[in-house]
Amino acid sequence: MSTSTPILQAQGVGVRFGGVRALDGVDLALRPGEVCGLIGPNGAGKTTLFDVLSGIRRPDEGRVLLDGSDVTRRSPVWRARHGMRRTFQRQQPFGQLTVADNLVVAQEWRGGGGGLAADLVGAPTRRPYERARRDRAAEVLALCGLGAVAESYAAALPVGRARMLELARAVADPPRVLLLDEPASGMTADESRALSAVVLRLAAEEGCAVLLVEHNVSFVMEVCARVVVLDLGRVLAEGTPAEVRADARVREAYLGTGVTN
Template identity: 85%
Template sequence: MREREKRQRYVLEASGVGVRFGGIHALQGVDLAVRPGEVCGLIGPNGAGKTTLFDVLSGIRRPDEGGVLLDGADVTRRSPVWRARHGMRRTFQRQQLFGQLTVADNLVVAQEWRGGGGGFAADLVAAPTRRTYERMRRERSRAVLRECGLDALAGEYAGALPVGQARMVELARAVADPPRVLLLDEPASGMTAEERGQLAAVVRHLADEEGCAVLLVEHNVAFVMELCARVVVLDLGRVLAHGTAAEVRADPKVRDAYLGTAAP
C-alpha cells in the first residue's frame, strides 16, 4: 500500500532507464519523477541523453532497461498515441508545425480525436452533432490562443512565422486538448526575452492552475533556474545531480561538468 501511495504522488516516472546504441550507453540507470502541478527542468551538456530520455518517456523509443510509469501504471510498451490519449503531450527540438495550415487550424487538428481518452477529448467524442463538435474545437482553439498571446496570429500560416512565434504555436497546439503531462524540448530556442516571458507565464499557469506536470529540456540555464521548482542534471547518460534550482546551481559536480565556475 505504501508503495502504491508513493507512486500516486507522481504522474510520470522513469525507473532505471537504460538505452544503448550499439556499444554506446546513451542512458544508464536514469530515475526521474514529476508530480502533478510541478515544473521540473532537465539540463545537461550536448549528448547527455536528454532527448533520448524524452523519446523513451513519450514512447518513441523503448528502453533496453528499466521502464516508464504514467499515473502509476507501467506504459513502457505503450505507443506514443496511447500515451497521448491518456494525457501526455510533447514538443520537439525541430519544429513540427503544419506549415500550410493557419495557426488556428493547427490547434483544431490537435483536437481531432477518435475514441480518445478523458477530459476534453471525451467531451468532443460525445458531441451530439458534427456541427457541435466543430464549434467546440474552434472555441477551445480561440481560448488557448488568447492564453498564449497568439490570438492576433490565428489566421496566419504557421510556416510563415518567425521562430519564436512558431515555438509558442507548438506549445499552444500541445495544450489544445489539456494535458496531464507536458514534455517541452527546448521550447525557448529562438525566442526573444518578451516571448520567453510569455512562455514562462503559460507554463506556470498550466502547472499552478491546471495541475499539469511539466518536464522541460532547455539550454537557457537561467530560464530553467527561474522557472523550475526542481532541476535534474544529466551527464553522459547518467543523473549527475537533482534538487532545487539553488541546490543544483551550487553543486560542484554540476559546475565542473556543465555550468562552469561562474554559475548563473
C-alpha cells in the same frame, strides 16, 4: 513544489546504442502541477530520455510508469490518449494552415467521423464537437498570446511565435503531462518571459506536470521548481535551482565555474 504521488516515473531506465550507454539507470519522478527542468551537456541523454518517456523508444532496461501503471511497452498514441503531450526541437507546424486551424487539427486526432478536410474548407457539418474544438482553440490562442495572428499562415510566423504555436498545439487538447524539448530556442527575452508565464499557469491552474529540456539555463532556473542534471547518461544531481547551481559537480560538468547565482 508538489508533494503528490508522481504521475510519470522513469525507473532504472537504460538505453544502449551499440556499445554506447546513452542512459544508465536513470530514475525520475514528475508530479502533477510541477515544472521540472532537465539539463546537461550535449550528448547527456536528455532527448533519449524524452523518447523513452513519450514511447518513441523502448528502453533496454528499466520501465516507465504513468499513474503508477507500467506503460513501457505502450505506444506514443496510447500515451497521448491518456494525457501525455510532447514537443520537439524541430518545429513542425502545418505551414499551409492558419494558426487557429493548427489548433483545431491538434484536437482532431481523437476522431469523431466526417474527416478533417470538410471542417477546414467550410463544408456544412452537424458534428457537435466542432464548436467545442473551435472554442478551445480560441482559449489557447488567448493563453499563448497568439490571438493577433490567428488567421496568419503558420509558415509565415517568426521563430518565437512559431515556438509558442508548438506549445499551443501541445495543450490544445488539455494535457496531464507535458514534455517540452527546447521550447525557448530562438525566442527573445520578452518571448521567453511570455512562455514562462504560460507554462507556470498550466501547472498552477490546470495541474499539468511539465518536464522541459532547455539549454537556456536562466530560463530553466526561473521557471522550474526542481532541476535534474544528466551527464553521460546518468543523473548527476537533482534539487532546487539554487541547490543545482551550488553543486560543484554540476558547475564543472555543465554550468562552468564562472556561473553565479
